[in-house]
Amino acid sequence: MxxxxxxxxxxxxxxxxxxxxxxxxxxxxxxxVRPTEEGQAIEGLMYEAYRPMAERQIESIAxxxxxxxxxxxxxxxxSVGWVRVGECxxxxxxxxxxxxxxxxxxxxFINRLKQDVPIWKQAR
Amino acid sequence: MxxxxxxxxxxxxxxxxxxxxxxxxxxxxxxxVRPTEEGQAIEGLMYEAYRPMAERQIESIAxxxxxxxxxxxxxxxxSVGWVRVGECxxxxxxxxxxxxxxxxxxxxFINRLKQDVPIWKQAR
Numbered sequence: 334m335x336x337x338x339x340x341x342x343x344x345x346x347x348x349x350x351x352x353x354x355x356x357x358x359x360x361x362x363x364x365x366v367r368p369t370e371e372g373q374a375i376e377g378l379m380y381e382a383y384r385p386m387a388e389r390q391i392e393s394i395a396x397x398x399x400x401x402x403x404x405x406x407x408x409x410x411x412s413v414g415w416v417r418v419g420e421c422x423x424x425x426x427x428x429x430x431x432x433x434x435x436x437x438x439x440x441x442f443i444n445r446l447k448q449d450v451p452i453w454k455q456a457r
Numbered sequence: 458m459x460x461x462x463x464x465x466x467x468x469x470x471x472x473x474x475x476x477x478x479x480x481x482x483x484x485x486x487x488x489x490v491r492p493t494e495e496g497q498a499i500e501g502l503m504y505e506a507y508r509p510m511a512e513r514q515i516e517s518i519a520x521x522x523x524x525x526x527x528x529x530x531x532x533x534x535x536s537v538g539w540v541r542v543g544e545c546x547x548x549x550x551x552x553x554x555x556x557x558x559x560x561x562x563x564x565x566f567i568n569r570l571k572q573d574v575p576i577w578k579q580a581r
Contacts, residue, residue, distance in 0.1 A: 354543075359486070360484075360485065361487075363482070366481075368479065432486065433564075440560050443556055
């Protein structure tokens with residue numbers, strides 16, 4: 334199985350090491366809660382998800398990008414619940430033979446996630 | 458100091474955790490030695506560098522990209538010497554407030570590295 338999706342309660346932990354046979358490029362993105370939201374200081378973000386649909390959509394975006402760009406594997410973890418400033422709420426790993434497709438797919442994945450996946454956040 | 462450059466003998470180890478104040482996006486690239494080079498099976502790659510110039514050039518590319526894209530920090534590690542198939546020979550971490558500049562700078566850094574930094578490799 335070359336797609337792994339995790340919805341995590343609270344912050345996303347540091348990932349375990351990842352080895353993908355044949356990969357020349359492992360690209361990772363970690364989204365961290367910033368100290369301000371629309372110019373206001375915040376303590377953190379509360380994430381809510383329509384969970385079964387969120388998981389299904391994340392997996393479907395990943396499979397589409399793997400096919401389109403000939404990637405080797407993707408790993409995605411997203412928080413629900415409370416995530417404090419400085420903590421990680423989203424993590425994406427992409428493995429590919431070469432760098433260009435890995436980097437392109439990373440940007441595309443995040444755009445699609447924001448558009449199509451039912452996860453909302455509220456600053457506190 | 459928001460640029461950290463390391464030339465490492467042998468494979469690049471797993472990085473220590475990285476926290477950068479104000480960062481919303483931490484993007485990482487790991488370059489791994491692939492099992493073939495120009496269609497031939499290989500055991501690994503031997504990297505040679507003109508080391509003082511390589512370090513200086515890497516730092517100068519990083520500083521230029523930090524200024525150009527308003528990044529927060531960069532960390533770079535590159536191998537010299539013997540790196541086996543499946544091991545990491547290059548690692549780049551970029552911290553920025555937002556994802557777009559981090560992802561763009563990652564791609565640009567690697568292109569500049571390949572063009573401008575005196576590091577050579579030989580398959581064995």
